[in-house]
Amino acid sequence: MSTTDTDVGGAFTLSDDELDPYITHAGTRQWLTGPGLPSGGALLGFGALREHGLRRLADLAGDAERLAEELRDQLVIGALRSLDRDLESIVLDGTTGEVSTTDVHRNPALMDLSPLAPSLEALLRFAAATEELTASRGRFGTSGQFGPKAVTEASDRLSTVFGAAAAADVPPYWRMAALIRPLARIAGPGDGLVLDLSKRLLDEEFGAGGIMRFEDVDFPSALVHEPTRRFLRETGLPEDGLLFQLDTEVPLPALSEYYADERPGDFTADELPAAAHRLIRLGHLLEDTSLVVDGTTGAVLAWSEPDLTLRPLNADISTLAFTLWLLHREKTLDAIHGLSDAYGQLAATMTQTLAVIDPVACDPTPLLDGDDGWRYWPEIFEDQAGGTLYAWAPART
Structure with missing residues (x-):
């Protein structure tokens, strides 16, 4: 060769x-x-x-x-x-x-x-356009454009590239690229957080009545990370995020307080994470997996009871909210376009889109003591048997 x-x-x-x-x-x-x-x-x-x-x-x-x-x-x-x-x-x-x-x-x-x-030339052109969008360069290199309009424009531009070379329907992989990947442009950089995710965006997606917003009295003293406090007060989180159930019983407890008050005797202090006193429990992903935020740094983590392991989940509260929004959007798009007919390709597209915004959520590099590199969102997206990405799939409990 x-x-x-x-x-x-x-x-x-x-x-x-x-x-x-x-x-x-x-x-x-x-x-x-x-x-x-x-x-x-x-x-x-x-x-x-x-x-x-x-x-x-x-x-x-x-x-x-x-x-x-x-x-x-x-x-x-x-x-x-x-x-x-x-x-x-x-x-x-x-x-x-x-x-x-x-x-x-x-x-x-x-x-x-x-x-x-339809050809190798078209294949490479499709991939080049998609990578330009991901890297915000070339025809997608205009900086500072975020929000619903920017998402629509990027989606239309990609669709034009794909449609110009496809004699019939645009192949599923590229159709979902045009619909899902531009969603990474829904919000620009935040102040102290990765994203400036608007209150209106979550209200429109989940319904204003489906968003829980907190007051200062709800926060424990361990939650000193002000950008996280501000986000929870002003923007909030969906009470039912499909794969995340928010704990609406306030005030929010530290993980150590949650087990001491709600489930005494289940775990010893040595079995809980060393930082359990500053890990604020927001709710659960699965029945045996708590979603917590580090009150000092704002990092969002998952605490798994079966293997007593603390793992990174999202970079911060804004990218957690983005992930829940992204999943909700995907289900709406799947109901219209049947994206999950190519489930493996859809799961990869979702993971790659999330990784653009929040590499922490998808990078298997161990970051914590005992961290084995298992990452919740990519694994859940890829679980076709569990049906996470199907429009009709029920929420997990």
Whole structure:
């Protein structure tokens, strides 16, 4: 295999001999021997092609005889990426040049194709536009534009890019990119918090009657982080955040006080986090997982009873509220557009969108004593059996 640039951000190519006999589509041959494929990218990875060359699905499937005839000669050229790992495989039709995705680890008899792009050129153009939006550069580089109007404009601009090259419907992965990813522009930087998330935004999404706002008398003395106090007073949190149940019994207790008053004898002081006296319990994610905010730093954490582990949940109270808003928005969009028909791709899109706003929520790097890197939001998004992202999915308790 020949390479034109081995650096990240460069491109690598294949020779004519390496394309034979698999690829006969003229435009695809010209692209692979000319501009080539990027060496690195946030959404698309072509490491397998670079390392192993062209391989047919029939050569990779464990029981190739059970593959549908039209799948056997599809060529595996890469994978969709989500943060630090590969998702579905990207496959190429050597005759038509069309690009699709499939799960090569699935039962061969159940494997199918999901359209991704009409050509390699369109695929790379779609990915480049999406990455420009994520990084706020290029056609999406205008700074200082946040709010509903900015979200709509970014969504329309992405949709135009995708629609211009798609002969029929825009493939699901890019349709959800145009609908979900621009939501990261709903709010600008906050004062002392990551986001300046407006009271009106939550009121419109959850209903004014569904938002709980606190008074100073509700805050324990351990909650000294003023930006968090201000957010809880002025903006508030949804009482029922689908995956988060706010504790409306006020005043808010420190975690140590909660167990001493509500569940005496369940845990010893040694079993609770060392900072339990300054961890303010806001409610619960699951019945056995408390959501707490560090009264000194404003960090939002999850305390799991089964494994006695404190883990990062969100950077602060504003990104927690954004996460709940994002999930609520996604369910509304799913009801209209059926995004969850491609559930794995939707989960990856949700995680990547959240990571733009709040890397802490998605980064598995251990940050606390005993932290194993498990992160609640990405895991819950990906739990298709639990149905978190389905429009009809009930809230967990």
